[in-house]
Amino acid sequence: MTATHAIRPLAPTEAIYVGLGLFVGYSVQVRGHLGIAALSQAFAALRRAYPILSSRLVADDQAAVIVGSSVPPVIRVFDGEVASVRYDTDLDAARAVCELHVVREGDRANVTLLIHHSVADGHHSLAILAEFWSLYTDFVEGTAVPAVARHAYPMSLEALYAERGIGPADAGTAVPSEVPPAPVGDRQVIALSYLRCQLDEGQTAALVDFGHRQGTTINSLVSAAILLAIADVQNVPLTEMPYAYLVELRSRMSPPVAFTAGTNILGYERYLAEGDAVELADIARAIGARLAADLADQRIHHAAVQAAGSKFAVLQELQQAPAAALSTNWGRVPTLRHPPALELDDFWPLFHLDAPIPADAPAATPFFVITGFAGRLSIDLLMPELTSSHREIVAALRDRLLTVR
Template sequence: MGRIGENWLRGEQFVTRAGFWRALAPTEKPHAGREAYIGYTVRATGRLDPDALETAYAAVCRAYPQLAARLETGDAGPVFVESAARPQVRVREGDLEHPLTGVELDQGRALSALSVVRDGDDASVCLLTHHSIADARHSLEMLVTLWSCYTDAVHGMPVDPPRHPFPRSLEDLLAERGIHADAPTGAAPSGPMPEPPPAVVRHVVRHRLTEAGTTALVELGHREHVTINGLLSGALLVVEAEVRDLPLTELLLRFTVNLRDRLTPRVGATEGTNVLGGVGFTVAAGTKPEPVAIGRAIGERLRAGLADGSIQRSLLDLVSGPARDARPWEPSRGPAVVSVMNWGQAPPMRTPAGLRLTDLHSASRIRESSAMGGYVVSTFGGRIGIDLAWPAGDLELPERIERLREQLSHLTRRP
């Protein structure tokens, strides 16, 4: 198999005549099996220059080679391969609410794409990144670079952002810091990936708080010593219990934690692919069935998991052993899982005069045999937004959005 083949399982990287190669680590492989592309979509109003945007995207792909990489199947499983081909910007007229309509994605060709949908003076600009190369914090940093490069291109300035190395795996970053899976049971399975199921594009219905509503929620959190993530997660659990007609105690909240600032030394935004920990939370019997009490319990669960290291190890444990108590959530509970992803506050993004970015929301295309819905939370321009990302045609989506509005209205009116 040779030196490269022998070391693929260990995730080592090589530069060959064909370019950069690295095997996917166990925590990255599931995203390849699902061909998971996540979209980071900004709404823009004003004059958008497609040529400048293409120049900017090409520059960002040079700066972050993972964007132009592709996946190949090696003897030990999928492998990242550097590519000289630059993904193209696709521009079309259409419905801004559907940024992925007509977008062709192929992980064997490119691990990113840039899709622009225009409607008069408004546009949605969606940077799609394959989940094996980047999580939300990583992708948002590249999105910031994209808009900075675009602004320079419009102004006629040189567009040459600093080059970055290919991001490292979570396994490597944690091992450097002395963190390993709890009682690993052996190497993850290798070999060709199974035939993937059909791709599912989730339709996003968005509820966005006003600036005043966002401020009121932040002030409530300060008064009650509950994080915004805890408050929102608590509200969403109440919503899901009502919609599904289930007791709160039967729901399992699933969310991820950005570990970058929780590791020593800290990890840079684009230094790793998915620098995350997983958390599973269930409401204990006797907990007051309202968001503040639930949010406070979620915060306690988070602090305890970080203190004992179980959250830092969670994804390593998930791929290295079958022990159910090591999993951040129990997959067999399927329909009772409530998934909440929090992107946090989006970094500021530069734009030239005459163009304004007004919002940020999610999009996704993932191959799944059983498509489930979930929530994505982000803050942009001083306003919290909540995406309800469900397969198109979900009959309970109107009820979810209405109950969510009621919950948040009640929270932001609290004295």
């Protein structure tokens, strides 16, 4: 393998994340014996299985390209407060698109897999995370590790559409994608702060049961609760509050796409209440009905490419509203195989941006990440800066979810 070789240009749905310097962290909080040597072996094996993880990004103001690299795995191990610190902020996609960071504090640690969003979305990365922990367990237990299957480089959404005849005929054309120019001078590193609303196993099961009885999903119920919580705190009518959320499209294509076969296989849905419904279940059903209709006519499929081409016009629209919200649902984190001597206590989604922030930038839209881990539902509100209003919203969200009958 040469030190550097071009793999392919980034498509618009991938390149849009380059200007943001957006890495996403998949952080598992553990307790017990953690073998650093075994972690290193597992990470090296993971990179062999998924060559995209050994790549890096080369970009200027004209194009962004994925290139291969022979740079060894980047593993950072340092001591810190596990309750607050989860990774080192020294990240650079020109060096590597994937790193492993470990923060240790006594017998506790955070093990964080960081992957640049241009090469993998949440569902893709969670599949990789599950394989990483399985490999780690094999090395700890001394199991004869079989030859790990080598995966092909994942395809862009545009290329997958072209294969399936979705959208315009040239949707999958591999052309260099324009990216925002690299900033001159200092960059502002932003590790988003979070507020967490987490239900225990019993509370989560009760919400699932409520959804079954009401004919709606957890995602729709949480979305409705987010809208109602913001309306309660900010005193804004639901009919004036747009809500956008990302939709995983792999299973909504024919044939379906494997998790690690595509990079950013996401669509965008926008919901705005049209009636005067105020009950959680009614709003949830309306959100679900809108989603089903827009999937059926492939409106969401097309919006994904349009959003990339318009450079986050969706966010600009949300920021102009009196109140708004944006969410992504990663679903249940896969069961993470691990050695008996190690307990996996919790899972955290982390977002890291390395981008210039204009002085006149509009206020950020509240961003929620919905996950399930070990039978517990978590909704994390991530913002560059948290305010008392955000804390009130999270408290109101929790109240809404816990008062279902």
